[in-house]
Amino acid sequence: MRPEDSGWTPPPPDPDQPRQLRRILRLFRPYRGRLALVGLLVAASSLVSVATPFLLKEILDTAIPEGRTGLLSLLALGMILSAVVTSVFGVLQTLISTTVGQRVMHDLRTAVYGRLQRMSLAFFTRTRTGEVQSRIANDIGGMQATVTSTATSLVSNLTSVVATVVAMLALDWRLTVVSLALLPLFVWISRRVGRERKKIATQRQKQMAAMAATVTESLSVSGILLGRTMGRGDSLTRNFATESERLIDLEVRSSMAGRWRMSVIGIVMAAMPAVIYWAAGLALHFGGPSISLGTLVAFVSLQQGLFRPTVSLLSTGVQIQTSLALFQRIFEYLDLPVDIEEPAEPVRLDTVKGEVRFENVQFRYDADGAEGDEGTAGGSVRAPVLDGVDLTLPAGGSLAVVGPTGSGKSTLSHLVPRLYDVTGGRVTLDGVDVRDLDFDTLARAVGVVSQETYLFHASVADNLRFAKPDATDEELHEAARAAQIHDHIASLPEGYDTVVGERGHRFSGGEKQRLAIARTILRDPPVLILDEATSALDTRTEHAVQQAIDALSANRTSITIAHRLSTVRSAEQILVLDSGCIAERGTHEALMEENGRYAALVRKDARIEPPASHHESAATLRGDRGKSEEEPERSPSGGLAPTPAHGWTPG
Structure with missing residues (x-):
């Protein structure tokens, strides 16, 4: 890839050289x-x-x-x-x-x-x-x-x-x-x-x-996996050699x-x-x-x-x-413009109850190609991703947001912690516009568990303490127990000192999710956002992670962005988004009675998702009933197999 294709294009060089020298x-x-x-x-x-x-x-x-x-x-x-x-x-x-x-x-x-x-x-x-x-x-x-x-x-x-x-x-x-x-x-x-x-x-x-x-x-864990499985290792090496040749020419010149x-x-x-x-x-x-x-x-x-x-x-x-x-x-x-600034006189909340409101919220991505989780601007002005969203979520309440891909679900969740700012209307926390809150209050108040779990190349304890640097060992253990992951960590040879590997690749998907949940429990936010936190997991693993999520959501205001609708039936409010607008809202029972879009999504989800008994039957045929997804594979010698998907690899 040429330098000019690297993504962000800088402005032309400043011709005012004397001003630059003064700077x-x-x-x-x-x-x-x-x-x-x-x-x-x-x-x-x-x-x-x-x-x-x-x-x-x-x-x-x-x-x-x-x-x-x-x-x-x-x-x-x-x-x-x-x-x-x-x-x-x-x-x-x-x-x-x-x-x-x-x-x-x-x-x-x-x-x-x-x-x-x-x-x-x-x-x-x-x-x-x-x-x-x-x-x-x-x-x-x-x-x-x-x-x-x-x-x-x-x-x-x-x-x-x-x-x-x-x-x-x-x-x-x-x-x-x-x-x-x-x-x-x-x-x-x-x-x-x-x-x-x-x-x-x-x-x-x-x-x-x-x-x-x-x-x-290309040399990250994910890049290596993709290159190997696609058979593109030699091609990537040739591309890198071409880039290096260009650099040689420029260095000589x-x-x-x-x-x-x-x-x-x-x-x-x-x-x-x-x-x-x-x-x-x-x-x-x-x-x-x-x-x-x-x-x-x-x-x-x-x-x-x-x-x-x-x-x-x-x-x-x-x-x-x-x-x-x-x-x-x-x-x-x-000189990059900071589009999410802390206000000159920020509001600080010592105690956050957790009431969240969306008041006529509108949002559209920039025309320069800014993108979110649900789409990319093609360099032209886009239709609003969210348009006229009004909702009130009382403190301690639970809200589930569902809808087809591209409906604006993830974008809605990003507005509460100010990963983006609304382009119309406002989002409030305990009656205060989130744009008026100081960053520390917002970070303490809102916790996010997303589908893309990010872990640092450090020990389990260091990853958990990222949420609370002064946490004691006992606090780590309590958070891990609540997230249903303590027993697994304790069974590892190095316990909480186990290095998780780049992006946590030494742990399975469910284990990484539960580590992320434990990290958020340690943070103890009054408002919790779950952005499709279980969508990439199989049903049995999802059940284990859902137990951890239920423990995390207790007594908190929770917003769940749902891919699998079986996880949101108990929500106090269910919001159905379509093209950035609220199409339906209500409880699971009420929406099923309406037999509208939500009911159609539930029926579609039921056709796609196999029942839990199917997994159990498959496990029986394999002769491994009772073995969880998190249990590491065993090598022929009886030790842990050196696979990056599990919690520990030898040597």
Whole structure:
């Protein structure tokens, strides 16, 4: 996949480069005290190093010709001390500048991560995970040299150049003019090279983001399973090789852009001592002003000392222009509009009863392709996903939402915890618009258990404590017992310290669901949203998970998004959605008597879902009656088989 196909398309680069440079400089503002100290060290180091040619001049013109050994010793000692002081100052300035640079990178990483945490679900449905990871890892990592050494290099080299030029003028202004005649041409060349490398750097970072997205998607557990079962391993490898080839080309182009022109600058600068000697010899031959040997050697020494900082300054200019492409990509994320903001004066509820109301709620996805669980915008304006939804769910009540695929069920559940904001009407919690609540209150009040259970690659205990970091072991055990999963965890060799694997793949679907339920029980929210939490499970596993859900739902306000209608019959209210509108509402019995859409869905569900007795009969024929879906398969040796679907794998 090409970088431009990676999902979210960034805006065109900002042409206002001076404004961008000012923004970069503001990143260093919190550390201006340390940078000032670095500047002093750099200035002192540059001045000390410039003194060395003058000491050399005195040695050649005075101390040696006049045989003054005492003066010779002092001047030689001065040259040695100059080298020592310059080195010590260089180490100190490197330490301070590197520390400042790393702090700036830390600030950028944290700012980008914090910004992304505030983005709505719509952003992540249209942006590849690898693209996001690349911004934080590759782009900010690529700026390391710029933020850790560029400022110091700029100040150091600029100070050295200025001090050296002043010293050269003091020795002989005519030779100085000859030495600096081509400098404007060199500056122009370096700026051209910088613009070329900036353009290539932008393409290179996009390609790196595309590769990161490919790796993230294809080398995850789910990606490996899909690739193996579809026989696409070789094809994926070839695609990755193609992406890598593109990156090779961009890396070579970036490295070689302007290389010949910069080499010409180096050759000219290296040849300048010969030009100086030639000019001094011609001046002496044609009767011009004579130049002492000490002055000539000192001048050439200064001129050669000017070569390194001048070339470094030109290279720094190129590096800054290249880094602007990386800063631009980071600033794009920092400038993303946050469409779900905490209000300026948020309402905080110390106690949440759990009454939920939808008042004439309307919602439509953005026209740019934002998508939800039940459909994707095709780049054009969509019809409302929800239109005129009115309902009241009293505290402690239970609501089931059913309807065909695409009717808006999951979208309705996303509006309560503000994963999306309504585009019309309002959703209230205990009479307060959820958009007016502070994020902490909303997070404490609303718990979500979805069909897509997400577990971190960590221990069972760590996954549970994500809901309550200070939970005791006993609290973990109580939550697991309520979720009907404690006995299984306790039977594992490492118990609650068992690592669940990436996305929990070492556990079965039912086990993962019950771990998610235990995590939510630990959170203890007064409002519970169950978004098709059992739709991917077989009937017998669903029964076990449903027991855990019943324990979780007790004495809470619950909203159940149902796929299997057998799980919602006991709900106090059943809402039938169709094309975003409420088609029917009532209890199971009342809706069955109406013989409308709900009754039709129940009959259809009954035809699709085999009865529990069928599963039991099948289990009897297999000779394993009583064996639950959660019990791990056994290897021929009697141990646990090493399958990723179960709770533990050996070794």
